[in-house]
Amino acid sequence: MNSSVEIGADIAKRKKTKVTLLHVTNAIPSMYSGLERLYESLSDMLKTESSIARNIRAQAAMMRSVGIETQIDLRHGLPIEGILRALDSEDDQLLILGDRKQNIIDRFISDETTHKIIDHTSCPVLVV
Numbered sequence: 001m002n003s004s005v006e007i008g009a010d011i012a013k014r015k016k017t018k019v020t021l022l023h024v025t026n027a028i029p030s031m032y033s034g035l036e037r038l039y040e041s042l043s044d045m046l047k048t049e050s051s052i053a054r055n056i057r058a059q060a061a062m063m064r065s066v067g068i069e070t071q072i073d074l075r076h077g078l079p080i081e082g083i084l085r086a087l088d089s090e091d092d093q094l095l096i097l098g099d100r101k102q103n104i105i106d107r108f109i110s111d112e113t114t115h116k117i118i119d120h121t122s123c124p125v126l127v128v
Helices: 004-015 042-047 051-065 079-088 104-120
Strands: 019-025 070-076 095-097 125-127
Touching: 004 019, 004 051, 004 095, 019 051, 019 079, 042 051, 042 070, 051 070, 070 079, 079 104, 095 104, 104 125
Parallel strands: 019 070, 095 125
Antiparallel strands: none
């Protein structure tokens, strides 16, 4: 089965368009607000060997290897808000959401997130 990234690459290549890989990391608890050094930058995150950083680097490399202009965007906050803010700053787009459902709680949270995003954006959404 194709991953959401593979499907996104196929669509982008056919449409000759660019891709933004978006990762939204959890917001910093309010008790730490104002301590700017706690906010991880994109370059700092990509230098780590975390599974998220490895996955994003691999996804971007795969997209670029087939000639797709690819950028990476890191946002801080709630996933729904981060995704919707990113969508506000772009035109003519398709949002592809990858959805891995591991257990009943993850399935409930994932479905809620997906539905809220679909309800609050005017761009097409493809859930893989």
